[in-house]
Amino acid sequence: MIIIRMRSGLGNQMFQYAFFKQMQQWHGNEKVKLDISTYHWNVHNGLELDRVFGIDLEADSVPASVSRSFADVGYRFQDRLLRRLRGIKHRSYRFWENVSFEEYRTMDDVYLEGFWNNEQFFAGVKDEIRATYCYRGALSAADQQLIQEMKDKQSVAIHVRRGDYKKYPKKFPMCTPDYYKQAIERVQREAENSSLSCFVFSDDLDWCKQELTFLPDVTFVDNPNPLHASKDMYLMSCCKHNVIANSTFSWWGAWLNLNPDKRVIYPESALLTFEFMPEGWQKL
Structure with missing residues (x-):
């Protein structure tokens, strides 16, 4: 499974979700999931994609039991330290840093935290993203x-x-x-x-x-x-x-x-x- 952590404000959430949809296109919908556990902190205005664009994030998210095992853990920790701190084995999961564009196409069993503020990271799903990010609110x-x-x-x-x-x-x-x-x-x-x-x-x-x-x-x-x-x-x-x-x-x-x-x-x-x-x- 590939898990992508959602974080920060609306603009960054939009980049992360766009990258998530590109990763689903490459690896399949069931293999790529979101971690939205960060938003119990209520940072900025909290998780906004669901409210603003009507996206069902829960359907694409890992269970709370899985997200809790990763939440608040920085990528600098080694797996052995993760296991000791959390009491949960992550033998096949890695925290990657400085990943090249091509590596995203081939990676497997990884927890990803980043921003992906680059059109290249959702180039294959641009039309879908434009349709998804269509404004749905009321206009006076x-x-x-x-x-x-x-x-x-x-x-x-x-x-x-x-x-x-x-x-x-x-x-x-x-x-x-x-x-x-x-x-x-x-x-x-x-x-x-x-x-x-x-x-x-x-x-x-x-x-x-x-x-x-x-x-x-x-x-x-x-x-x-x-x-x-x-x-x-x-x-x-x-x-x-x-x-x-x-x-x-x-x-x-x-x-x-x-x-x-x-x-x-x-x-x-x-x-x-x-x-x-x-x-x-x-x-x-």
Whole structure:
């Protein structure tokens, strides 16, 4: 059996589940399972894929008795230490580190913990993932009007991630106003200087209103309920272009954008999170 551990917030969960579906395609549905035991900690907003996208994660998860034997154990422990600590034998299971792409196709009996923040890791199931990650929540009349504006205008979704990043600025460098200014200027040039309309999504709109005064025809999209963050992701995907932060959340907002002529701008700091970006996306 191959067990994949689910962890962290919505954007990372989406990468992990996409990788899980690719692994199922390679190895078979019964051989590849999820460990969702991490979410008894209630980290971020907890496990969101089931609530947001209606995915039946329980059906694809290992039993609690199995997940408990692995939970909270780092990959640095050797099997013998695992057995001593947990009293459970894992003779054929290994904790792997620095795995190559091709090794995922051939591995067997392994517990995997990671993020797989790379389109390559679900390249064979892209269409299925797009269908799975279709927004299923309610949309108000105001939301519908906003979407229509995005369709009618040369719209640019701008995502600003601050929130928890302010606590760890070295690990998660925040994008500066200058980055957003240069990004908008680039989109403007490549859109043949047509009039842009900017739609700002952020967990710190007060900062955005103070620092991003240069944005043309700007709308600050206010969503005070963190449990409805997936609606922001959907609305970002409705714009014609995307300026993203170094965030898995805004990555998905841009990736789910179906506009074939979209421009996606990302900061150089995003490469701390993503090893590779999709073809056509532009680093700034």
